[in-house]
Amino acid sequence: MAQSHDAPLTTPLASRHSALSARIVEFGGWLMPLQYTGILEEHRAVRARAGVFDLSHMGELFVEGPEAVAALGYALSTDPGRLKVGRAHYSMILFPEGGILDDLIVYRLGEERFMVVANAGNAVAVSDALAERLEGCRAVLDDRSLAMGLVAIQGPRAAGVLGPLTDVAVDGLRYYAIAEGHVAGVPALVARTGYTGEDGFEVFVDHGSTETIWDALLDAGKDAGVVPVGLGARDTLRLEAGMPLYGNELGPDTTPEEAGLGRVVHFDKDGDFVGRAALEKATAEGPRRKLVGLIPRGRGIARHGYPIFAGGRQTGLVTSGTLSPTLGEPIAMAYVRPLDAEPGTILEVGIRDQRVPAEVVPLPFYHRPA
Amino acid sequence: MVPKDLRYTKEHEWVRVEGEVATIGITDYAADQLGDIVFVELPDLGRTVTQFNAVGVIESVKAVSDLFAPVGGEVVEANSELSTSPELLNGDPFGKGWMLRIRLSDPTQVDGLLDAASYEALTSEG
Numbered sequence: 320m321a322q323s324h325d326a327p328l329t330t331p332l333a334s335r336h337s338a339l340s341a342r343i344v345e346f347g348g349w350l351m352p353l354q355y356t357g358i359l360e361e362h363r364a365v366r367a368r369a370g371v372f373d374l375s376h377m378g379e380l381f382v383e384g385p386e387a388v389a390a391l392g393y394a395l396s397t398d399p400g401r402l403k404v405g406r407a408h409y410s411m412i413l414f415p416e417g418g419i420l421d422d423l424i425v426y427r428l429g430e431e432r433f434m435v436v437a438n439a440g441n442a443v444a445v446s447d448a449l450a451e452r453l454e455g456c457r458a459v460l461d462d463r464s465l466a467m468g469l470v471a472i473q474g475p476r477a478a479g480v481l482g483p484l485t486d487v488a489v490d491g492l493r494y495y496a497i498a499e500g501h502v503a504g505v506p507a508l509v510a511r512t513g514y515t516g517e518d519g520f521e522v523f524v525d526h527g528s529t530e531t532i533w534d535a536l537l538d539a540g541k542d543a544g545v546v547p548v549g550l551g552a553r554d555t556l557r558l559e560a561g562m563p564l565y566g567n568e569l570g571p572d573t574t575p576e577e578a579g580l581g582r583v584v585h586f587d588k589d590g591d592f593v594g595r596a597a598l599e600k601a602t603a604e605g606p607r608r609k610l611v612g613l614i615p616r617g618r619g620i621a622r623h624g625y626p627i628f629a630g631g632r633q634t635g636l637v638t639s640g641t642l643s644p645t646l647g648e649p650i651a652m653a654y655v656r657p658l659d660a661e662p663g664t665i666l667e668v669g670i671r672d673q674r675v676p677a678e679v680v681p682l683p684f685y686h687r688p689a
Numbered sequence: 690m691v692p693k694d695l696r697y698t699k700e701h702e703w704v705r706v707e708g709e710v711a712t713i714g715i716t717d718y719a720a721d722q723l724g725d726i727v728f729v730e731l732p733d734l735g736r737t738v739t740q741f742n743a744v745g746v747i748e749s750v751k752a753v754s755d756l757f758a759p760v761g762g763e764v765v766e767a768n769s770e771l772s773t774s775p776e777l778l779n780g781d782p783f784g785k786g787w788m789l790r791i792r793l794s795d796p797t798q799v800d801g802l803l804d805a806a807s808y809e810a811l812t813s814e815g
Contacts, residue, residue, distance in 0.1 A: 357724060357779075358725050358750045359727075359750060360725075551751055555750060618728055619748060620727070622753065641750055642728070642750060671746065
């Protein structure tokens with residue numbers, strides 16, 4: 320958002336996308352690949368085998384110093400002091416009024432060193448907010464968003480493809496853990512995190528090494544059927560996995576509790592944090608609406624912004640919807656009034672001039688096989 | 690390359706006239722722009738449609754798009770295979786992915802449509 324009025328940025332993999340004839344779209348102030356061969360094909364490749372993603376648009380913000388724990392504890396909804404070195408958690412940065420400025424992953428790289436990964440469209444705003452909230456603390460912010468590339472490999476074959484390329488013991492790397500090492504001979508941070516509902520890894524490298532990582536993963540994965548995957552399939556994958564997208568499920572007008580993410584607000588941590596007072600009040604009052612999963616029982620896709628009705632009266636809005644490539648049926652997420660949010664409730668979604676019955680279901684829509 | 694014997698609209702529909710019936714569909718350019726097509730809504734048989742009005746809906750994973758009638762007349766046939774195999778629109782848009790057959794109310798409407806060369810020029814402009 321903060322960058323979208325400027326000329327869009329390009330990732331270090333722009334020439335790779337061009338050579339693959341990717342369809343390019345602007346997203347979060349960046350020119351990004353929407354798809355290479357097709358969203359459905361790329362989606363299924365990730366579920367069945369693995370896919371490689373260019374995520375270099377994401378923001379990497381390093382916070383380091385003797386007061387880094389306290390500073391981030393004040394700046395964010397979580398308490399990063401609870402993380403062991405080498406572990407990560409999902410977090411949020413809030414507005415003083417309690418709304419969501421961005422959702423983040425916080426990695427603890429050392430006792431006094433953290434990496435905060437922000438969404439592309441919010442990276443500048445998050446960087447600015449962190450700089451402001453760190454003021455007066457013995458902790459420094461190093462915004463390396465434009466100096467780093469990020470390549471993810473996600474899917475059941477991800478570990479088998481990445482393992483031989485790295486000196487990081489990927490089999491021993493736990494979910495939401497991160498390790499420093501090398502990938503394809505290049506210094507890298509390897510994290511077992513992702514946004515697809517599959518096992519997978521995210522590889523953070525210096526900007527100039529991004530092509531090396533991309534080429535190595537695709538080359539090593541060729542015989543395993545690993546393919547490049549664009550933002551289109553990234554969206555359908557995360558939606559099946561019930562993961563929120565900033566701008567759809569999350570925003571300045573939503574609270575973590577409404578989004579079903581109350582667990583990322585550590586009210587029990589010591590000291591104040593930005594948004595605490597507002598969220599304590601909101602929690603006491605109870606949520607005004609709740610995020611639910613919906614399965615429309617009819618034709619057509621319930622898309623972002625479509626109205627939801629309960630007993631003829633509007634109860635909310637669709638935040639995201641698609642045809643689930645895995646389930647073969649439409650799925651959607653929506654905010655509805657709390658009394659309409661129980662799984663099993665039949666609501667209606669307005670799709671053009673029709674009202675299509677839609678059942679409230681628990682999230683996620685997809686669980687990866689054990 | 691688009692078939693030379695068809696007529697086209699700026700909205701990326703094609704028309705094949707045989708006698709007084711026109712078969713219509715969307716072009717490969719349109720199908721490619723939409724991406725994977727997953728739902729198609731077509732008008733009921735017997736309905737009279739007006740040229741250039743919206744008569745149906747095409748949904749891809751990414752987007753929803755109206756189908757406009759390139760010619761006016763009565764809908765005499767709809768491609769029922771598209772309800773179970775909407776991907777025919779991506780795979781064979783000028784063949785098995787045909788959408789409707791319309792009995793022309795005014796055959797001269799066809800004369801106002803683009804020929805293949807004009808349509809190709811339109812899509813190559815980007």
